[in-house]
Amino acid sequence: MELETIICSSARHLNLEPSISYTTERFSNGEENVEIKDSIREKQVLIVQSFSKNPAGDLMELIIMIDAVRRSGASKIIALIPIFPYSRQDRRHSSGTPVSAKIVCDMLNIVNVDRIITFDLHADQIQGMINSRIQFDHISTRMFLSFHLQKKYKDLSNWVFCSPDAGSIKRTKALGGKLESKDYCIINKVRSSANVIESMEVIGDVKNRNVVIVDDMIDTGGTLAKAIKVLKENGANNVIVVATHGILSGNVYKNLKNQEVFITDSVAVDSDKFTDVNVFKLKHFIISIKNRIVNNIPLGSLFDYWNE
Ligand code: R5P
Numbered sequence: 001m002e003l004e005t006i007i008c009s010s011a012r013h014l015n016l017e018p019s020i021s022y023t024t025e026r027f028s029n030g031e032e033n034v035e036i037k038d039s040i041r042e043k044q045v046l047i048v049q050s051f052s053k054n055p056a057g058d059l060m061e062l063i064i065m066i067d068a069v070r071r072s073g074a075s076k077i078i079a080l081i082p083i084f085p086y087s088r089q090d091r092r093h094s095s096g097t098p099v100s101a102k103i104v105c106d107m108l109n110i111v112n113v114d115r116i117i118t119f120d121l122h123a124d125q126i127q128g129m130i131n132s133r134i135q136f137d138h139i140s141t142r143m144f145l146s147f148h149l150q151k152k153y154k155d156l157s158n159w160v161f162c163s164p165d166a167g168s169i170k171r172t173k174a175l176g177g178k179l180e181s182k183d184y185c186i187i188n189k190v191r192s193s194a195n196v197i198e199s200m201e202v203i204g205d206v207k208n209r210n211v212v213i214v215d216d217m218i219d220t221g222g223t224l225a226k227a228i229k230v231l232k233e234n235g236a237n238n239v240i241v242v243a244t245h246g247i248l249s250g251n252v253y254k255n256l257k258n259q260e261v262f263i264t265d266s267v268a269v270d271s272d273k274f275t276d277v278n279v280f281k282l283k284h285f286i287i288s289i290k291n292r293i294v295n296n297i298p299l300g301s302l303f304d305y306w307n308e
Contacts, residue, residue: 003078003294004040008049008065010058013268014082015283016048022068024061032061034068041073046290050267051085053249059085059104066111078115078293079108082266082282083217083245087122090129105129117289117299119266119282120216120244123167137299141244141264141285142171143306146178148280149212149242149262157181159210160236162202164227165189172214175242183209187227197222200230207235217245218263221255228259248274284308 005019021037047069049062062079069077089100105126108116115135121127130136149156161176161184163169169186176184185204192198211231218224218241228239241256246263253273262278263269269279285306292299 001044001294001296003290004038004043004045004074005290006036006045006047006065006069008047008058008061010052010054010061010268011048011050011082013265014048014050014286015281016286020045022065024065030057032057032064034061034065036068036072039072040069042075044076044078045069045074046078046080046293048080048286050081051083052268055085059107063107063111066108066113070112076114077112078117079113080117080286080289082119082264082286083247084118084121084126087126088217090123090126099129101126102129105131109134119264120171122216124170139289139299140171140174140303141282142174142178143302143304144264144282144285145175145242145244145262145280147306147308149179152262152278156212159183159212160185160204160206162187162204162206162211162213162227162231164213164215164223168215171216175214176212181212185211187230189223189227197226200226202230202234206231209236210238211236211240213239213241215241215243217247218243218252218256218261219247220250221248221252222250224259224261225255246277246279248277 006022007016007018009024023035025033047065051058066077086100086104109131117137119139119141121138127136127138157180159181161172161181163172163186173184185202185206188201190198213227224241231239240260242262244264245266246269247267259276264280264282
């Protein structure tokens with residue numbers, strides 16, 4: 001199967017090759033505008049977009065790109081979005097709040113995308129918000145992360161894997177399991193508002209142990225800075241942090257200064273500012289997804305094995 005590729009503006013850092021000609025521009029007021037220059041009639045098209053410091057603009061660019069591709073006569077449109085935007089707003093935390101992840105799903109449905117591929121969703125239930133007409137592939141990067149961590153640390157089987165909140169327990173156990181660790185702990189985190197944590201307590205034993213904190217994303221680093229502090233107060237030795245999505249905004253550079261952090265480049269990283277960050281590049285992982293689509297191979301094998 002032939003698959004044309006379009007790389008939207010915020011996915012350029014992934015260094016993937018587009019296969020057709022198109023433009024992405026902005027009007028002077030900031031409105032996104034795109035144009036497909038080649039014929040894609042009856043072709044299958046993969047559109048890759050990530051989400052940067054301007055997630056609303058990035059989302060809009062993706063939406064209008066899908067629309068442009070649909071109106072140009074493509075037979076099938078696959079959106080590969082390594083990080084799913086607005087995924088932290090997956091339910092109503094209190095009255096008066098929106099479910100923004102559902103709105104994103106509805107927008108993708110309205111422009112008639114056929115398939116969505118994303119990595120390490122903040123919350124599994126977002127899959128249920130997508131219209132069942134759309135094929136939804138939620139890919140775990142645990143094999144990708146464990147491959148790269150093993151290259152650096154060789155053996156993490158004696159480390160305690162720590163979930164910094166209830167939402168990360170499944171991914172923490174999955175990654176710890178792949179790295180042959182049997183020990184894990186959970187931090188009971190209570191938030192007072194978005195990005196503000198009220199309290200944290202460690203459930204599990206970390207005394208004199210090395211700890212790997214596993215999260216889906218690092219935004220301001222507030223969660224992790226507090227988690228590291230509370231782990232140290234509970235007697236942990238070395239603490240490292242692994243997260244799939246490095247959003248890295250606000251005070252993150254201050255919050256995680258001198259802290260060893262491992263992330264992927266699902267979001268472009270400003271590594272000049274954040275020197276302690278180790279970035280695992282997703283390029284080959286995404287190329288391998290594309291090859292599997294082209295050759296009609298299930299993506300599930302990526303859950304069991306990764307090498308590059
Ligand atoms: C929260 O539920 C997420 O999994 C992350 O822990 C959180 O969004 C990270 O945000 P920050 O780095 O601003 O604490």
